[in-house]
Amino acid sequence: YEHGQIDGRPRMYTEMLEQPASVERALRGRLDERFATAHLGGLEMDARALRAVRRVKILGCGSAYYVGQMGASLVEELARVPADAEAASEFRYRDPVIEPDTLYVAVSQSGETIDTLLAVEEIKRKGGHVIGLVNVVGSAIARACDGGIYLHAGPEIAVASTKALTTMYVGFALLALQLGRVRDLSVADGRRLVAGLQALPAQIEQVLDGEERIAEAAKALAAAESLFFVGRVRGYPVAREGAQKFKEISYRHAEAYQMSELKHGPLALISPEVPTVAIVPDDELTDRNVAALHEIDARGGPLVVITHAGVDLGELRAERIDVPRNERELDPLLLTVPLQLLAYHAALTLGHDVDKPRNLAKSVTVE
Numbered sequence: 001y002e003h004g005q006i007d008g009r010p011r012m013y014t015e016m017l018e019q020p021a022s023v024e025r026a027l028r029g030r031l032d033e034r035f036a037t038a039h040l041g042g043l044e045m046d047a048r049a050l051r052a053v054r055r056v057k058i059l060g061c062g063s064a065y066y067v068g069q070m071g072a073s074l075v076e077e078l079a080r081v082p083a084d085a086e087a088a089s090e091f092r093y094r095d096p097v098i099e100p101d102t103l104y105v106a107v108s109q110s111g112e113t114i115d116t117l118l119a120v121e122e123i124k125r126k127g128g129h130v131i132g133l134v135n136v137v138g139s140a141i142a143r144a145c146d147g148g149i150y151l152h153a154g155p156e157i158a159v160a161s162t163k164a165l166t167t168m169y170v171g172f173a174l175l176a177l178q179l180g181r182v183r184d185l186s187v188a189d190g191r192r193l194v195a196g197l198q199a200l201p202a203q204i205e206q207v208l209d210g211e212e213r214i215a216e217a218a219k220a221l222a223a224a225e226s227l228f229f230v231g232r233v234r235g236y237p238v239a240r241e242g243a244q245k246f247k248e249i250s251y252r253h254a255e256a257y258q259m260s261e262l263k264h265g266p267l268a269l270i271s272p273e274v275p276t277v278a279i280v281p282d283d284e285l286t287d288r289n290v291a292a293l294h295e296i297d298a299r300g301g302p303l304v305v306i307t308h309a310g311v312d313l314g315e316l317r318a319e320r321i322d323v324p325r326n327e328r329e330l331d332p333l334l335l336t337v338p339l340q341l342l343a344y345h346a347a348l349t350l351g352h353d354v355d356k357p358r359n360l361a362k363s364v365t366v367e
């Protein structure tokens with residue numbers, strides 16, 4: 001091993017490639033085809049307790065926070081329970097109101113992030129119920145929570161989170177499905193989502209197979225000093241996570257923006273020197289998204305579009321990267337994977353040590 005490398009490849013690379021297997025593990029034994037639902041025994045909450053949940057509040061730091069935002073969308077879409085995510089690092093400083101019928105969810109790969117642990121303690125001190133979405137078994141956060149979901153991603157060494165992140169997404173999808181099915185989510189929708197989840201490992205493999213093309217796009221992006229990542233609604237946390245990964249390992253300024261907010265400010269910065277990576281799934285918002293991209297194109301801004309085959313980008317001058325379609329609600333996971341490869345190849349092009357980005361630690365355990 002050199003810098004934790006395996007076969008001369010950075011750990012981040014081998015961890016990205018492990019994702020079909022880690023997602024498979026995260027799903028194993030948790031899907032129930034007969035009742036079109038998920039079973040998360042570790043939650044230690046029966047159907048009655050799940051039906052009593054009036055709100056879901058998700059807390060995490062860094063990538064765990066962004067995947068928490070994706071999780072909040074899943075909970076709202078599948079269970080129709082109001083949900084949102086907040087940076088755990090800010091939470092305790094604002095003397096948060098803790099509600100008895102809110103389900104709090106702490107998300108953490110390491111289970112040792114001090115900000116997330118202190119958020120859990122704040123919730124518990126005020127009488128709230130908190131579950132963990134944690135990778136490391138027996139970690140501090142896992143022990144502090146009232147129950148939870150282990151991710152089974154396997155050890156993650158690289159600072160930039162890849163396989164832990166995709167299993168976190170799966171954890172949220174399972175939680176949202178179970179929460180949905182004890183409420184109003186239909187059997188038909190449950191079946192559709194169970195099948196969608198089962199399809200994910202092979203579809204992640206397909207995205208990874210497209211590495212060469214993504215590496216080409218990354219080389220062009222690496223030349224820019226500054227870039228935007230944009231998405232709308234479901235696509236926005238994907239853009240946030242993509243920008244985070246890009247800045248963590250390439251040291252380029254990458255800023256995530258809501259597609260609909262572009263015209264309220266950042267459009268002023270768009271030029272041939274400032275590329276944009278856009279998340280444009282095939283959904284009810286595609287046309288609006290494509291229209292916003294035309295505004296960027298008209299100002300000479302280079303575009304890389306992460307999208308689905310069949311999405312008509314019209315006359316847009318853009319590099320497109322197609323990912324396989326899943327169920328709409330589950331699309332964010334597959335849209336995230338090319339962004340990992342994009343950041344990885346940009347960092348390699350710039351000659352950086354992707355596993356040990358400067359100034360960053362894998363887990364931040366001191367205040």
Ligand code: G6P
Nearest residue numbers: 061062063064108109110113361
């Ligand atoms: C650090 C890492 C991030 C990570 C965050 C949360 O800041 O640099 O990559 O997302 O901690 O880590 P956790 O172990 O709680 O998921």
